[in-house]
Amino acid sequence: MEINNEELLKQIQKAKIGKQSAFKFLLDRFWNEVYGFQIKRIKDEYEVEDITIETFSKAFDKIVSFDEKYTFGTWLITISKNIHIDKTRKKNASIYLNTTEASDEQVHKVIDGSPTPEDVLITEQNLAELLRYIKQLKPHYQEVINLRYFNEMSYNEISESLQEPLNNVKVRLLRARKLLAEIITQNRKD
DSSP states (O other), rough: OOOHHHHHHHHHHHHHHHHHHHHHHHHHHHHHHHHHHHHHOOOOOOHHHHHHHHHHHHHTTTTGGGOOOHHHHHHHHHHHHHHHHHHHHHHTOOOOOOOOOOOTTTSSOOOSSSOHHHHHHHHTHHHHHHHHHTTTHHHHHHHHHHHIISOEEEEEEHHHTTOHHHHHHHHHHHHHHHHHHHHHHHHHHH
């Protein structure tokens, strides 16, 4: 997906003021770049996804500090590289610590009020079909979708339940919803 620098800067500005659509745009645009960077180094798909989620989590949390003189993709890759280095150091030292230092007050509220493909299915009372689509997701994405939409847990409750930083939960849920929407769209075409 090729975009011009002007459009990218507009989306970054929107993200800085907390616009959900801008976060989604940035996640969609740069997910493969960050994921691809890590998969070349790690080879473990689950660890790569975790690092990529943490990268966006940290980036979205600190987006107001992004200096637009620099390239956004390079900034994300730097964050991703630093997260991987931290994880490697912690593994080697056999110490488990959360890599996200954001407090609940610092985390941006990421809310999307527009109906998504999965919302449309629910309103059409087609729950069985939706559940079949959810089962096509990887288990950790299924879990966060189930906790949020079927157990009706808040982000904070999911964070506590999974023992994950709040911002990681938000990014994982955003990614899960994107993947679910792609599955639904693809199956609707068939």
